[in-house]
Amino acid sequence: MRLTQGPIVRVYRGFGSQTHQVVQGHVFARGPMPRRSYSPNVWTNTLALLRLFMVKPMPGVTVRLAGTDQVTTTDADGFFRFDYPVERAPEYGWNPVAVELVADQTPHAAVLATGRGRVLIPHPTQYGFISDIDDTFLISHSATIWKRLQVLLTENAQSRDPFEGVVNHYQFLANVCSGEERPNPFFYVSSSEWNLYDYILTFSEEHQLPEGVYLLGQLKQLSQLWKTGQGKHFTKLDRIARILTAFPDQQFVLLGDDTQADPTIYRDVVKHYPGQIRAVYLRQVHTPHHGRTQAIVDEIQAAGVPCCYFKHSSDALSHSKDELTK
Known part of the structure; x- marks a missing residue:
């Protein structure tokens, strides 16, 4: 074994x-x-x-x-x-x-x-980035647990695919307003369990995503495999809060998707850490959640934080070039 x-x-x-x-x-x-x-x-x-x-x-x-x-x-x-x-x-x-x-x-x-x-x-750069993993840059089908399990069990960390254009977007973010010698810090915060740490790390290295820190969910045993990726969302909020508290003078950009609780969590982060969130990015993945996610996007923007609810990474990249280089 x-x-x-x-x-x-x-x-x-x-x-x-x-x-x-x-x-x-x-x-x-x-x-x-x-x-x-x-x-x-x-x-x-x-x-x-x-x-x-x-x-x-x-x-x-x-x-x-x-x-x-x-x-x-x-x-x-x-x-x-x-x-x-x-x-x-x-x-x-x-x-x-x-x-x-x-x-x-x-x-x-x-x-x-x-x-x-x-x-x-981290170097004292202008921005830090906090990104979800599943269905934000790694195609995971998190909205359907059986589809997620099928992909996990039949493929491997090198055969899995990122969304088209997401690597270009993240590589741009790593250097925006800083440069390769002083890259912006990346924190990958996910409900995926610590069991998948090496798996996710291998995927990220294979696709040349920015090197960063991973904060994952509670360890699971084999009998709990069917619950993979179904961590308690308030613990994810706690992990994000820990990062923001550690770097109170830094502005952060949040990246997630609409399959689970990212929109709600990020809205709460914007509310509780005013002035520390520079922008929010949410990928459109799960059509049934579009309406409620758009309502949350409107709330985030009403709070004065730019929020890009996008389907294609090229749109997110264009938004970043316009918004984060001001």
Whole structure:
């Protein structure tokens, strides 16, 4: 089954500023090995996807941020988060970080396993971008759970398709009013579960989407696979709020779609963070939601925030060139 027996410390991409950082991850007693190759074979893809949901979390264990006295305990899902002030300002860009699984909370506790990751310290650019994933840039059929499952189980991260023109749009956004040497920060916030972290990362790298930080939904077990992508939407709002709070002096652009709760969430974000949202983009994917989404778009625009409700990425790109370069 290509499952490793732990302990395994997974450290996801973190983020921070010159004064504060956030690092998070999971500790597993069992987890999937990295995929070695990609095949069009349906059964190979199905088995590879199922392995991502065969994880065995380690709850209640102690982890330590390497080189510091920061310790915390994993929750019931084996998840941990360090949210801490930094003593010395880090360099802008990506900084290495390591998290250790330790035997106890004493200073000289034995290290049982180590995981490594990176933390993004954004350059002080004009814009930051917060984007949904499913049906915003990755064609996922989220409005129909069985269609979503079919695509997940029969294809792989390299055979999946982005929407036409979306990569050009995102690459433009990464450099607008900044440049390649100081790219704008991207945060990918989704209801997709942490099980799909490597899957989504592989897709993003394959299609050259802007490098960024991923904040996903609660881990699921194999028996919960049929609920994939059906995370609680208030937790997505909480993750977005965490980003906006971490960078209070930065303006953000929100990108989503109309298949689930993005319009409602983004309207609430505009309401609770006035002056911090520069623009909102919503992709038209699910025709039955068009009417109610348009009503929310009207509310966002009435609040003074430009909102582009678009069907084709070329239209969104044109809007960005006009609106974000003023």
